[in-house]
Every structure is written in structure tokens, then in C-alpha cells.
Amino acid sequence: MEMKDCRFYEAQYPEPEEFVVVKVRQIADMGAYVQLEEYGNIEGMVLLSELSRRRIRSVQKLIRVGKKEVVVVLRVDKDKGYIDLSKRRVTPEEAAKCEEKYQKSKAVHSIMKHVAKKVNVDLEELYKSFGWPLYKKYGHAYDAFKLSLSDPGAVFDEFNLPADVLEDLVFNIKRRLTPQPVKIRADVEVSCYGYQGVDAIKKALKAGEDCSTEEVPIKVKLIAPPMYVLTTNSLNKTAGTEVMEKAISVIEETIKSEEGGEFVVKMRPKAVSEHEEKELADLIARVERENAEVSGDEYDSNADD
Structure with a gap:
């Protein structure tokens, strides 16, 4: 059709x-x-x-x-x-707000269009049957679709949709709107030239990891002394970034409380792409090959597992 x-x-x-x-x-x-x-x-x-x-x-x-x-x-x-x-x-603030609404509407339209094509029904008729009523009831159909991820019946039961329409609709909403974890990373340099040395570094990095929450688990891995990378996967980019920033502050505070402790942020927490992650993995692999013998100040959170 x-x-x-x-x-x-x-x-x-x-x-x-x-x-x-x-x-x-x-x-x-x-x-x-x-x-x-x-x-x-x-x-x-x-x-x-x-x-x-x-x-x-x-x-x-x-x-x-x-x-x-x-x-x-x-x-x-x-x-x-x-x-x-x-x-x-149009002010920049108004443009941003409009763009956000447009992206939500476009996501809804894409799902509606796919369902209409799959079940061979007229797209406008599909909108009339439940799409536009959802805009009226929830302010935006996108918000209704997001709500249906946890309880489809609460959103769609009142419309008595045909079984094939409901099945394909729920499937596409889950496939397209289920939140995907965001990988967040920060690079730091941690060193200690005082008496505590390696133990002070391990203590500081462990303190950073202890800032982890159930939603934002933080891992610390050695790149090459004194460079370490902090990573997390979070469904909420803002919350993930905030927890990572807290971890960095704790590491800095802990290492600087030790004699000879030094700390530098090389890259603040940010969402990273698959390409950036591959570059990091390649770098770590190369360093590991070049340093087959582990130096005394290595810290890797996986080592204690």
C-alpha cells in the first residue's frame, strides 16, 4: 500500500x-x-x-x-x-524547545508509519483511532508511548485496537524507545611520590569506585602509569556524568591528602562513541604488549575480583 x-x-x-x-x-x-x-x-x-x-x-x-x-x-x-x-x-531557547518536540513527534510518526504499513491500514485512520487521542490525553503521544513500555494495557486498552495492530505497535515501541545505556568515560592522572606511594594510589582509586551506585557502576582501569580511565554505563546520561564527577573529586581529595600525591584531569566525564572506545581498547592492548612486566603502581579494579 x-x-x-x-x-x-x-x-x-x-x-x-x-x-x-x-x-x-x-x-x-x-x-x-x-x-x-x-x-x-x-x-x-x-x-x-x-x-x-x-x-x-x-x-x-x-x-x-x-x-x-x-x-x-x-x-x-x-x-x-x-x-x-x-x-x-525565534530565540535559541524557543528553537531548542521546538526541536525537542519535533524529535518526539517524528519518533511517534515513524512508529505509526511502520505499523500502518505492516498491518496494511491507512496511516491517517491509525492516527484517528488512537494517535491523536493520545496527544490530547497525555500532552504528547511520545509520553504515552514511553509509559506503555512498562504497562501497554494502561495506555491502549481503551482503544480496543485489533490484535495485529496492538502487537506490532507494542513491538515497535519497545524496539525504538527502550532506553539504551550510555557509555561515559573520564581520563585522569594519579600519582604519589611520597612514602605511601602505590598504596595511596590504590586507596584513592578505590575511593572513586566506591562512589558507584546501582544505576551508575564505576570501573577504574590502568592505561599506563600515571594515566587511569574511569568508565560507566548508565541509562541516564546526566546522572551518570554527575556520579563520575563526584568520583573524580573524591579521588583528587584522597590522593592529595597523602604526602606527594598529585592529580590531573585529562578528560572530564563525557559520553563516548564506539570509535573512541575502540581507540582506547587498542591503546590499552598496545601498552600491555609493551609492558609485559607489570609495574609496581598498577591498579585495576578487576584485579581484586
């Missing part, structure tokens, strides 16, 4: 002062023609005077064909289908 364009929301047109994400289709003398994906790709226009608060020297530097922009609706003529938009009246 051919999948025609369908708006994300029940309203056919946006309201004045509403923020929307548009895709630039064409640049003309008067301004830019754009498509409103959230409203079934209907056309709108951003007039030249509404592109920027500054003097426009080059339209191409402000807006490009194919690029997505956050704009605010100025006027809507539903009879003629005219939608006037402005880019210059």
Missing part, C-alpha cells in the same frame, strides 16, 4: 505564534519556500525580511535548500492555504 503524506497532529494547519520545524524547498526573490513536515508537508513561506534581524548580505548563508529550520508561524490563510513564517523572531 502506498503511504501518502500524513500530518503528525490532528489540526490540519498550525496556529499563529506556533513554532514548527520546516524543510527549505526553494529560495526565491521574495524569500524561501518551505515544507511543514509536521503538517503533511504543506507549503509555507519565510519572507526575505523575516530571515534575519541583521542586514542580509547573502541569503545562501542564512538558509539553504534541503536544510531544516525552526520558524514561528505569523499568519495562516486556511482558505488559500498560505502560511507566512519567520526565522528571525
